[in-house]
Amino acid sequence: MTTTTVLSDKGYFKYATAINKAINNLEIPVKQKHVRSAIIGTFQEQGAQTFWMVALRLPYMDDRIVAWKLCHVVHKVLREGHPLCLVHSQRHRRDLDETGKLWCHLKEGYGKMIRLYTTLLITKLDFHKRNPRFPGHLGVTNEELESIGANDINNYFQLSVEMFDYLDNILDLQHAIFGSLDMSRSNSMTSAGQCRLAPLIMCIQDASRLYDYCVKILFRLHSSLPADTLSGHRERFLKQFKELKQFYQNTNALQYFRNLITVPPLPERPPNFLLQAELRTYVTQEVVVPPEEDEPSEGNLIDTSDTSFDRVDSHSQRSMSPAPPPQPPQAHIDAIAERDNLIKHLQQELERLRIDNNRLLKDNVENTNKLHEQINALETSLATKDSELVQERQIKEDLFHQASVVAQSQDSEQKIKEEKFSKLVGVYKNLREEHIDLIRQKAEIEKKLKENSSKYEQSEQRAVELESKIKEMEYESVRKCEVLQQASASSHEELEALKRDKDLFNMETEILKKSLDDAVKERNHYNAELQQEKLQKQGLQSEIENLSQKLTAVQNQMQQLKVDNSNQINEIIIKFIQEGENTLKHSIHELDNPALSGVSCSPDYFRSLTQDCLEALNSTVGVNHDNPALVIILSSRISHRLSTYLLQGRATSNTSPDIMFGERMADACKQLGESVLIVLEALRINKTTDGCVNEATEKLKAVASLAETISGSLQGETADKLADMIDDELSAMDKAIEEAAKRIQEMLSTSRAAYSGIKLEVNEKILDSCTTLMQAIKLLVQKARLLQAEIVSQGKGTASAKEFYKRNHRWTDGFISAAKAVAVAAKFFLSAADKVVSGQGKLEQLVVASQEIAASTAQLVVASRVKADRHSNNLQQLTHASKGVTTATGGVVATVKDCSQLMDDAEELDTSNMTLHQAKRLEMDAQVRVLELEKELQQERLRLSALRRRHYQLAGEGEGWEVPKNSLH
Incomplete structure (x- = not known):
């Protein structure tokens, strides 16, 4: 977003004077x-x-020449002016192109130049438009160049193609400039050649x-792309x-450039990419341009190399200013001596700088x-390496040939190699199968791990069962021991009775001992298995704990990621809506842009x-950040x-002729x-x-209702009367010019009858020049009417002429204004000529009147040129x-100046009979x-400045389009 500083009247006048003096x-x-x-x-203006x-x-x-x-000056401003000059000059590409097309007819x-x-200036503007990071003087560092290339x-x-096109335009221009000079370059030190x-x-x-x-x-491109x-x-x-x-x-050979620029010579050979x-x-x-020095003043109050208006001003000031008193001789001699010493010192300094430069x-x-x-040494070494490489290639080819001959005689070795290859293939297959x-x-181990977990549970259940079984066997053994003890006690009593059963009892005792030993062994075996199962259980528990910790860590990480994701989504929503607010603020700021x-x-x-805007606003009711996509879509839709x-509302207000309506529309x-x-x-x-949407909806409806109240000036009676108005004004303009021509002839006849001598000669010259001017204006008005008829016939299509004027009401208003200006200027010119011939006016009035009528006709020409075809024959005749x-x-x-000189010579003061007192x-x-x-x-200059300001103010407040009158500047 840029701002433009408005110059004051004094600053604008000084700025315009400098431009007019530079471009003469x-x-x-x-x-x-x-x-x-x-x-x-x-x-100062920032643009x-x-x-x-x-x-x-x-x-x-x-x-x-202009x-x-x-x-030249536009090129200088684009290079060294404010950076916004490149932006503001983009809209004037068409003016530059039309200028080139006009003058290209001069072969x-x-x-041609x-x-x-x-063409070069347009290429420069296009280059900076596509590459805005390059300044006007094209100076960037290597880091900035890499940043531009991204x-x-x-x-x-x-970028290389665009720079090649830029260089081609520069080279074409310098060819044309040097070609316009003669072969000896002798005119390089003349003003025309230096221009x-x-x-x-x-x-x-x-x-x-x-x-x-x-x-x-190009070095960077060759490092990344094939040659x-x-x-x-x-x-x-x-x-x-x-x-x-x-x-x-060619530049270094010209004396003109010696003190203006130092151009280093390019190397003898181009770089090898x-x-x-x-x-x-x-x-x-590096091209060196010494700092510019101010040009010495010539002692004139006004620079005599500018326009005719400045020459008249300077002539009047020199004629009215008293001659300066002569300097004392001694002071003059001291000034000359000081100047000579300064020149000698500068020459010595210049010689020293020249010696340093040569060194x-x-x-x-x-x-x-x-x-x-x-x-050269590196290239020689490279050539040697290339020759060695060629020799190595030749040796390689010979060895390959010999190898092919030996290969034919070594089929057995080839078979061995094939067997080795087959073995390697087999080994590879075995390795591949082992890998599979x-x-x-791995999959089976994972499956066994799951089975072990279930088996661990089964082993715990089995261990419980074994413990219960061991307890039962111990109880049975104790019970049997008690029975044996009872039997032993009773055996004493029944010794005789049981002797018969002794062998049976011993046998039974051995069986019981054996069964007891087996039960103990089985219990020990089960205890060992129980210990092993406990160890497996501890390993599984530690693994389960590790997996639980990892699961907890993963859950915490997922929770943190959800929080971060939510924060990032909110940040995206905020930044997106802020960008929409910036877009809307930019549009609000642009409402005050004069452009x-x-x-x-x-x-x-x-x-x-x-209706689309209302729908966009109402769709935001009930929306929150729970649905971020909808928030982004609605905010983008609303902002755009x-x-x-x-x-468009501000642009719609421009169709109304009421200026205050445009201000009200802008405020709304x-x-x-x-x-x-x-x-x-x-x-x-x-x-x-909800609340802010209702308020915004009311403001939107207020703007829409305000737009409906635009004045129907484009559909009312005024627009319908434009065709009649333009015909009336053209008729009034023709009538005024005819009356002025007839009146000039009458004044010429009256002057010949009433005056004689110098007065008659002056009046005849003035009226003859006035007659010539009125004939030229009459011819121009005729051509303008023909061109205006052609414009209407080409532009109306199937519509009527009134519809054409109604559709192009701004151009029609401008054309009517131009016709009125010509008629008023003709009447003013006639009045001035009448006063001059009758002796009641001054010759300067006639000069001003002629310039005013020329400016009015120029306004008519420009008003006609706006809608005309560039290749129209009537347009060429009008030009x-x-x-x-x-x-x-x-x-x-010129006639007025001659007549003024003639009258001054006739009224020359006779000082031959004056005394000293009378002369003093x-x-x-x-x-x-x-x-x-x-x-x-x-005082008159101040009055003229005030009148011009008032004229511009009235022209800006009036309706229709008006061409600025620049012929008096």
Whole structure:
């Protein structure tokens, strides 16, 4: 978002004066002090809008010198002016293109050079539009150049092509400039030659930087792309290298450039992009431009090299100012001695700098020679390596041939190799199968792990069962022991009875012992298995604990990721809505942009936008951050639709002739924008939007209802009467011109009857020049009527002429205004001529009247040219008639000056019979009269300035389109 500083009246006048002095019709170089003032003005204004407003009023379409100097100053402003000059100049590409197309019809001299210069300026504007990070002077560091390329090979490729096109335009322009000079270059020290050569300084500065960037970019491209792909780039660079080297040589050969710019010579050979090592030896060629010095003043109060208006002003000031008193002789001698000492000191300093420069150049040449020798040695070494490589290749081919011969005689070895290969294949298959088996075993192990977990549970259950079984066996053994003890006790009593059973008892005892031992062994075995199962259980428990810890960590990480994701989504929503708020704020700010006053929008189209905006606002009710996608979509829809609605509302107000309505419309749009900003803020902080949406809806309906109240001036009676009004004004203009021509003839007849001698001669010359001017104006008006009829016939299509005037009401109002201006100027001119011939007026009144009528006819020409076809024959005839009016106006001014001189000679003061006292008294009276006239002149200038300001104010407040009158400036 940019702001433009408005210059004060005094600053604007000084700025415009500097531009007018820099771009004049004298075939001399542009004075740097005026260009520097214009550049300073761009920084004070922070742009180039005022510069273009003043520059486009200059007669660059009529004078080739003015057009050439305009291109020179525009190039200087684009390079060294405020950075926004590149932006503000984009809209004037068409003016530059039309200037080049106009002057290209002159096949030689300035015509061809102007066309090439405008092409170069358009190429420069396009280059900066596509690459806005390059400043106007093209100076960037290596880091900035890499940042512009963004490390993308496609960007470097496209950038190199654009720089090649830029260099081609520079080289074409310098070819045309040097071709316009003679072969001996003898006119390079003349003003005409320097006028052509001066722009080459900026061309050399641009070409030097473009050449440096092309070399660096091509080295980067060759490091990433095949050499065959970049063959076209290398050929194009080689061609430009040769032309650029010749350009530098031609520049260094001219004496004019010796003190203005130092151009280092290019190397003897272009860089070899196939060898990346040469990039390290590449040295950037720096162009040195010494600081500009102010030009010495010539002692005149006004610079006599400017327009005719300035020459008249300076002549009047010199004639009315008393001669300065002579300096004392001694002071004059001291000043001359001091000046000589200063010149001698500057010459010595210049000689010292020249010696230092030669020494640096000599060192540079020696370093360059050393580098060339090193390059030659490396190339020689490279050639040797290439020859050795060729020999190695030949030896390799011989060995291959021998190997093929030996291979034929060693079939057995080949079979052995095949067997080894088959074995290797078998080993590979075995390894592959083992790898597959391991993968399968891994799956089985995982399966066994699951089975072990279930088996562990079963083992615990089995261990419990074994413990219960062991307890039962111990109980059974104790019980049996008790039975044995009872049997033993009873055996004493029944010894005799049991002797028969002794063997049986012993046998039974042995069996019981054996069963007991077996039970103990089985219990020990089960205890061992129980211990082993416990160890497995502990291992499984530790593994389960590890897995539980990992699961907890994963759950915590997932929870943190959810929180981070939610925060990032909220941040995205906030930033997106903030960007929408910035877009809406930019549209609100653009409502105050004066440039928007030239944009218009039909009320029907504006009415069609209202419903979409209402739907976008109402859709936000009940929306919150739980649905982030919907929030982003709705905020984007609101910001873009309402931004367009605000700008189109301001454009719709431009269709109304009521200026105050436009202000009310702009205020209503601003209030609507502020309400919508509140809605976006509520979405951003996740609040309910019910209340603010209702308020914004009311403001939107207020803007829509205000747009419905636009005045129907384009559909009312005024628009329908435009055709009648333009016919009436054209008829009134023709009548005024006819009456003026007849009245001039009557005044000529009356003057011949009433006067004789010098008075009659003066009146005849004045009236003859006035008659010539009126005939030229009459011819121009006829051509304008023909062109106006052609415009209406081509533009109305199937509609009527009234519909055409109604549809193009602004152009029609401007044409009517121009016709009124011609009629009023003709009446004023007739009145001035009548007063001059009758002796009641002054000759200066006639000059002003003729310039006023020329300006009015110029307004009519421009009003006709707005809608005309550029290739129309009537337009060409109208342009030729306009030049005739300009010539006739110059004839009137010249005639007035001749008549004034003739009358002054007739009234020359006779001082032959004056005494010393009378002469002194008359001298004092003359000095008093001079002071009075100077005071009156200052007052009249102030009055003229006030009248012009009032005229511009009234022209800005009036309806319709009006062409600015610049002929009096």
